[in-house]
Amino acid sequence: MLTKDFAICIRAIDYSETSQIVIFFTKSNGKISAIAKGSKRPKSAFGGPIEIFSHGGIVFTDSSREKLATLTELESASGTGDFTGVGVDLFVLNCCYFAAELLNKMTHDYDPHPELFDSFLQFLQNAAEKKNKNQMLALLILFQLSLLKEIGLQPVLDCCANCKKSGRVGLAPPSFNPAGPDVPEIYFSSTVNGIICRDCEASFPDKIRLSQTAANCLGNLKIIAEAKEKTLKEIEKVLIGHFTELLGHRPKMAKHILKP
Numbered sequence: 001m002l003t004k005d006f007a008i009c010i011r012a013i014d015y016s017e018t019s020q021i022v023i024f025f026t027k028s029n030g031k032i033s034a035i036a037k038g039s040k041r042p043k044s045a046f047g048g049p050i051e052i053f054s055h056g057g058i059v060f061t062d063s064s065r066e067k068l069a070t071l072t073e074l075e076s077a078s079g080t081g082d083f084t085g086v087g088v089d090l091f092v093l094n095c096c097y098f099a100a101e102l103l104n105k106m107t108h109d110y111d112p113h114p115e116l117f118d119s120f121l122q123f124l125q126n127a128a129e130k131k132n133k134n135q136m137l138a139l140l141i142l143f144q145l146s147l148l149k150e151i152g153l154q155p156v157l158d159c160c161a162n163c164k165k166s167g168r169v170g171l172a173p174p175s176f177n178p179a180g181p182d183v184p185e186i187y188f189s190s191t192v193n194g195i196i197c198r199d200c201e202a203s204f205p206d207k208i209r210l211s212q213t214a215a216n217c218l219g220n221l222k223i224i225a226e227a228k229e230k231t232l233k234e235i236e237k238v239l240i241g242h243f244t245e246l247l248g249h250r251p252k253m254a255k256h257i258l259k260p
Contacts, residue, residue: 002072003062005029008055008120010100014040022050022071024058025103025120030112034060034069046074052100053083053124083128091256092127095140098253099123102144105247106151116150119143137232138225140257144239145221153193153246157218161194162203186215188238190245195219206245208238233258 007024010031015021020036039046056075086096103120107113123143127136148154159165185198187207195215201207210218214234217224224232237258244250 001062002059003029003069004057004059006056006117007032007058008117008124009050009052010104012050012052020050021068023104025107025117026058026112027114027117028112030110031104031107032060032062032069032109034071036071036074039071046071047076050074053086053096055083055121083124086124086127088130089136091133092131092136094253094256095136096124096127098251098257099140099143099147101251101253102147102243105251106147106243113150116147119146119150134227134229134232135225137229137236137257138227141224141232141235141239142221144243155188155218155242156192156194159195160197160200161189161192162196162200165197186210186212188242190242208241210234210238214238 005024005026005028007026009022010025011023013021015035018038018040020039021033022036022039023031023033025031036046036050038044040049042048054074054076057073058071058075059073060069060071062069083096086092099120103116107116120143123139126139131139145155155161185201187196187198187201187204187209188194189196189201189204189207191204191206195210195218196204196207211231211234213227213231217227217231217235224235227235240251240254240257244254
C-alpha cells in the first residue's frame with residue numbers, strides 16, 4: 001500500500017554503505033520510520049543522501065506498522081530547502097537539532113498531530129531567518145511549550161498547579177521590581193506539571209525556584225519575545241529539567257543550548 005504525505009526529516013541514520021533509516025514527522029500520519037534504499041548512491045532516486053530537515057512530499061509503503069516503512073519517493077532530499085539558513089549559525093542549528101530530538105522522543109509512531117507539524121515547520125522557517133541568540137531562544141521556548149500542549153502535557157502556568165488559586169501565585173506585571181520585599185515565592189515542579197506557590201512548595205522536593213520575571217513570561221507568552229537573555233536562559237533551564245523528568249534522561253542536545 002502506497003501512502004502519500006508531507007514530511008520533515010527529523011533524523012537520518014546510516015544503515016549500510018548505500019542506504020539510510022530516516023525518521024519523518026509527517027502532517028497526516030505522525031512520526032514514521034522508513035528505510036531509504038540506495039539513498040547514499042550518487043544517482044539515487046532521492047537525489048543523494050537524505051539530510052535532517054529535508055522536507056517535501058513523500059511516498060512510502062507500509063505493510064506493517066511494526067516494521068520499517070519503505071520510502072519510495074521524496075520530493076526534495078538534497079540540502080534543507082527553505083531551511084538552509086539554520087546552518088549559518090551554530091547556536092541556531094543546535095536549537096533546531098534539539099527541537100527535532102524532543103519531537104522524536106516525545107511523540108509516538110503513527111500518532112498524527114497536524115497542528116504540531118505546522119508549529120515545527122514554522123519554527124524551522126523562523127529559525128532560518130538569521131535570528132539573534134535571544135530571538136532563537138525565545139522561538140525554542142515557544143516551540144517546546146507548543147509541543148507539550150499538543151501531546152497533552154501542557155504545564156499549568158497561570159495559577160498554582162496544586163491548589164489552583166491564581167491569587168496565591170501572585171503573578172505581577174512585567175514592570176514589577178523583582179527585588180522588592182513583597183515578591184511572592186514562585187516555583188516550578190515537574191511532579192505537578194506546573195507552577196506552584198509558596199504555600200504548596202514544601203510538598204514538592206523537585207521544585208525549582210522561579211524569578212518573578214520568568215514567572216510573568218510563562219504566565220503571558222506574548223512577552224517572551226521581549227525578555228532578556230538571563231530570563232530566557234532561566235526558563236529554558238526549567239524546561240530542560242522538565243523534559244529530563246518526562247523522558248527519564250537528559251536530552252542529548254540540551255548541553256549545547258545553555259552554553260555561555
